[in-house]
Amino acid sequence: MLSKKSKYALKAMMVLAKEYGQGPVLISDMAQREGIPRKFLELILLELKNQGLLQSKKGKGGGYFLGREPRAISVGHIVRVLDGPIAPLPCVSKTAYMRCRECRDERSCGIRIVMKEVRDATAKIMDSTSLEDMLKRVEAVVTGNESLSFAI
Amino acid sequence: MLSKKSKYALKAMMVLAKEYGQGPVLISDMAQREGIPRKFLELILLELKNQGLLQSKKGKGGGYFLGREPRAISVGHIVRVLDGPIAPLPCVSKTAYMRCRECRDERSCGIRIVMKEVRDATAKIMDSTSLEDMLKRVEAVVTGNESLSFAI
DNA sequence: AGATTAGTCTAGTCATCTAATAGGATAGAT
């Protein structure tokens, strides 16, 4: 399960992607538009900033904006920043591998084989979907041209 | 992330699948063989039994055994019993749908579109993989015939 | 019948995580 942190992060990033190139957006604006507790969103954005996905500007006319193009930021990256590894088990994680203490022979663990498949399928989707991709799909739904929403 | 409950459940179910048709297996045996805290495993097996995946026999010569053939028990079913829904967000769950409180228009939510893909991919793998499938794959690894491990 | 064996059930513990909230510090704009 995705935490609310990740969900809120994705929502805020989508706002920033839509507003990309038009100057900084206020935390309060994003919080209000997406129905996210404002103080909580602060923490989230700060973390995204510290990981290089966002930039900010203080003072009047300040706010947050994407650190790079919407097409260069993936869902997987955002989720990993807030929730950590995507893998369902540490023993199949690429970014945070850890063997199972009780596993005799990892290579012949059937559970691991299946969970590795799950990890790969999930990572493939999340890492290949950018903010731009999501914007396009939303657009496709709104304009009624939904065939687009399946063209990755 | 899979909980330890689910992981232990899968391990125990694999033991029972391997031993299928050969009479009941003791909790303690499974606990020892797989390095699972015994009392914790008790709870897990009880839950699996209450959901109809396992049967048990008390007294001497007792223990647990699968309620049906290994080919008729899927990874997805086991995981859902212990961890609940597989979906990364309640709003894309088939078994436990719940809308997001703060979502204006669910249909045009980009996050939801992507997470639905993730759910479908995950569910497809977990629901189409049975204990028997896993046993076969393990066997394939052990005998060195790993081409089998990709033949679902 | 009585002892032994093995699952059943209820409750409780302890640590960690989640989803926030609070409030002052810091830096930029005017």
Add this chain to the structure above:
DNA sequence: ATCTATCCTATTAGATGACTAGACTAATCT
């Protein structure tokens, strides 16, 4: 200097995760 808005640290209530304890019940063996 004074707004304005992010930055940073701390705190917290409640839930969840991962067990542990112990009494109870049912089946089997002698």
